[in-house]
Amino acid sequence: MPPLDWQLGVVTSLRDETASVKTLTLALPQWMPHRAGQHYDVRLVAPDGYQAQRSYSVASGPERVGEIELTVERLEDGEVSTYLTDQVVVGDQVEVRGPIGGYFVWEVGMGGPLFLVAGGSGVVPLMAMLRHRAAASSHIPTRLLYSIPAPGSILYRQELDALQSAQNDLEVFYTFTRTSPPGWRGYARRIDRSMLAEVTRPLGPTFLTYVCGPTLMVEATATALVELGLAPAHVRTERFGPTGKEHSP
């Protein structure tokens, strides 16, 4: 494994995903292709040398040569996320190292069918998998079940709609846990076993599953999938707690 050195990325664009979530594009001098699902560490340094580090999933696919996108949710009590979402402007330098993580990853070569389950900003590493899948023109049967409190919390909505209208065996299911859109006929509750059974039925008896979201949602989802008969080795999880984004291990 090559050494993971810190490098100074340059912010080349900023995009608001929702009111509290922003995507930063970083051009990297020592870019290397990541595996979809991996993350980078971000290190901030104050003038007196004080440092803070956090991990952020790469949102872009590895086909984006020379740059990565990090999607950052602003946490009210956050130290790094507030800086990245409030203060950073195009042209700023941000120190990063990565890509990191060798388990919560998916590549087209791993096959499928593929079942992705996201809670809130847990969709970010899964989006990298979908972007990688699209760039590879893969038709591996894939379903994304995406739990959010309200319509305004959906990340990448337009892109997800475009990806799934491409008739390439990708379907996206939303479930709204607090507020549904007017006239909504889809799911409007927390993810549970019957929802998982319905959404995965067309995938057949076994499939690769990646679950990323808040701890309780990941626990409930992974437990229910095993109860439904899926082998634990086919369920890969990544969680974040109440204080912010965490990563495996």
Next chain:
Amino acid sequence: MARDYVSRGFVGKRRAPSLANRVPPGQYLTPDFPVLSAGPTPRTPLERWSFSIEGLVREPARWNWAEFLKLPTQSFVVDIHCVTKWSKLDTRWEGVSLDTLFEHVDLDPKALFLTASSDGGYTTNMPLAEVVDGQAFIAHTYDGQPLAAEHGGPARLVVPHLYFWKSAKWVRGLRLTEADVPGFWESLGYNNHGDPWKEERYSG
């Protein structure tokens, strides 16, 4: 690299100076107890639970749950540090010191390393010298309560001076070896040793 780098406008949230020497570089303090694992939480019924020590020992040892609870229990108050950057101070555990467990086996002098293995297939490796003399224990109680499954219950290894992925949840046994055998995360890009004070997070 980049020693002159300063994040423009970054001030940060400083911790109280009295705690600064308890928080390793790159870590932040959390009052929560985040849950991290690579897959579903295994739930082995206690009547089927056992703990074993095998490998380079004269006679392997094995305890069932009732036997394990009869072993001398100690209280531990330790700081823990997760490679995902959170640290938690003064966590309170009860469990069995590895020193106690090793009194029940005759360690082969050739044993230099061990691999802890868990329900669900997780493994992690460390030098034997770093888990003796009060440095590690098998915890079955956290904060006065039976250790919850999502935190590794019924029992987990706790090795506070290494990053917390070394503190294998759902631990079921230790295998003593002469050679060092990388475990799960140690084979997936994480550091083989994992000392938080040296920031040994990743391989390379």
